[in-house]
Structures are given as C-alpha cells and as structure tokens.
Amino acid sequence: MRSISIFGATGSIGQNTVDLIARAPDAYRVVALTGGANIAQLAQDAIRLKAEIAVTAHDEHLDDLRAALAGTGITATAGEAALIEAADRPVDWVMSAIVGAAGLAPGFRALRHGGTLALANKESLVTAGPLLLAEAQAHGATILPVDSEHSAVFQALVGEDIAAVERIIITASGGGLRDWPIAALASATVADAGAHPNWAMGQRITIDSASMFNKGMELIETREFFGVTPAQIETVIHPQSLIHALVGFNDGALMAHLGAPDMRHAIGYALNWPDRRHLPVARLDLAQIATLEFRAPDPLRYPALAIARAVMETRGRAGAVFNAAKEVALDGFIAGRIGFMDMAAVVDRTLDEITSQLCLSSSMSNLEDVLMTDHMSRQTAWAQITKMER
C-alpha cells in the first residue's frame, strides 16, 4: 500500500487527484490532505479517503475544520507551519497542487523524504527551478511533471537520450481570444478572456491561457525541468488541444503525445509511474476528430511569449520576477485597473525596473531569496499599475 499526501486537495488538480485515489481506496494510505478556504470539501475528502490529518492554510478556518472532523479521529491543523509539518510526514508520493508561491515551501520540504513529488505547482519550477532540482537530487527524491505538456514531453522521452533531442514543441490552444482581431484585444473583458475553448479550469489560469502567460510559464518550466536550451523550445498553436507536446530527435523523428484534455491523464501517469494503469479518461476517436490544425503564434497578439523567452535566457531571479509580476498584472486586470494587453506591459516594465535594482541573472541561494524577490517584484508591479492608471 502506497502512502500519499495531497497539497491543494480542494483545487482543480487536487480534486482530480482525489477522484483517482477514491477509485482505488485499498491501494493507498492517505496521510495529509490540505486546502485553503473550502473547508466542507476538505473535510468531506479527508473522511472519504480516511486521511490522518487535514490542514487548512488559513488559521481562521481551523474551528470550522475541527467541527467538521469531530469524532472522525482525523487531526485538524491550520496555518503555514502546519503545512510544513504535514510535508514533514514521510510518504511515498506527494501531489504539489497548491496554487501560487504558497506551494513552494511545502513542495521543497516534501522532497526531504526522498519520495516522489508530483509537481503541478508551476510556480516552483519557474521561480526556483535550479534550487528545487538540487534539493531533489540531494535527497534522492523524484520530481514528476503534472502539467499536461510536461507530462507529454516526459512520456515521449522514456527510454530516450536527452542528448538526441533537437527540439521540444509545446502546444497551446491560443486561449479564448485567439480569433479576435488584434486591435480589439485591448478592450477584452475579464469574462471574454475567462472563457476557455477546450479545458475546464479556474478563472486565473484561463485568462493566463488567453494572454499566453500560462504558455510562457510552461516554456520556462520546460527549460528548467528538461535542461534544454531556450533555442530548442518552440510553441505552436493547436486549437484542438489534443496533442499536448512533441519531441523532435536528431534523426528527424517527431514524437507527439495525444490525449483528451483531461488532467487525470497526467496526474494518473505521475501516480502510476513507472507503470501504466487503466485511467478513466476518454479515448480519442481519430476518424471522428479528422483534422488537427497548427499555426504559429503571432508575437503581436501574444507579447508574453517574447518576455518568457527573455526570462529563459536570463534565468537567475528573472523567473521569480516574471511570475510575481504576471500574477499582479492579472490581479490588476481582474480588478478593472488595467486592460488585457496592459498585462504584458506591466510584466515587461517590472523586469526592467527590477534589473536596475538587482542583478537578474544572479542565481538564488535559498527559498528566502526567492520569496524576497517575489515580494519586491509584486511591489514594483503594483507601482507600475498605479503609474499606468494616471
């Protein structure tokens, strides 16, 4: 029986993970489930999966969690320290699916046991890739990608030599605004950008998909996780979202990974790795699909891609600045303070501004350094938004 913990269990990735675990309850011993504000879901899943401990990130919800778990024998705890304490409990497999920078510290901590970290939290690789990989190596831990594109690349590389890889192509749906005239993008609303043509995801990641800041994050993740150069990483718009990524080898072969847009595939692959087991995802009917389309992304429509490329070249602190600035820019857009196309300008100007204060390419030595860069970048990005409002 494998022991597992799920960080961010109440979110979209977390719930898909819970779904897979609940289908084979005898195969797993669930140690910790964590959530944020959704106490009812956290308690319900902790009881259903017979977890040992349930943790809410927010102290103010502890009483509610305790009440919901009364009489079950499941321990209820709260706060950042409690998340770390949960990550300290040794398990074979950990899902890292807390959203944002809050997911960094528990993920790092969980690596200390030398087990497997299934990494959905994009921010970990983008902001602190080299530190995270070094920590995993130091403790003999394995990191498996959960983002569908990186899981696809990982699967295409099984049994292959990374030295034989010429290029990695990350596909993009192009988001909800992909067919809008470029001139109209400046007036796109939150509702316009928040509708995804293929994937059912939260509002933030859906808007990041429309702006391609999400794809920018994925390009940076690819660079960090697979150790290839920025010149080897390409992106192509593939409106059907059925091919998640392709790997091109030095003999001209191009290996594509196809699958239905269902995150349970990538999660299940990481859960069952190195084996493959049955997963409850739709099977593709290629004759019915008939056509797969591809087109190059227009740099004027998606300025986030060029910014992400510059970040990949710079490395060091640039990923942490990029991530923080794009989160603040998104907050500014959702709050109606800036327009859709202004988000890229905020990120670009924040990177410029921080460059005048810090050496962006210098590597970071620890998590505190990452969090300091994150904090400083957020302040700078908000200042940029205020300037743009004037």
Ligand code: NDP
């Ligand atoms: P959600 O917003 O759906 O869920 C986030 C989870 O984190 C919830 O459990 C939430 O709790 C918890 N949480 C929120 N704030 C905090 C905090 N401050 N401290 C601790 N926990 C917190 O996100 P997703 O599941 O969509 O994404 C999770 C991660 O996976 C992100 O990094 C995302 O980029 C990445 N990802 C997501 C994909 C997707 O298809 N959704 C695909 C690939 C990667 P609660 O809801 O109870 O408040």
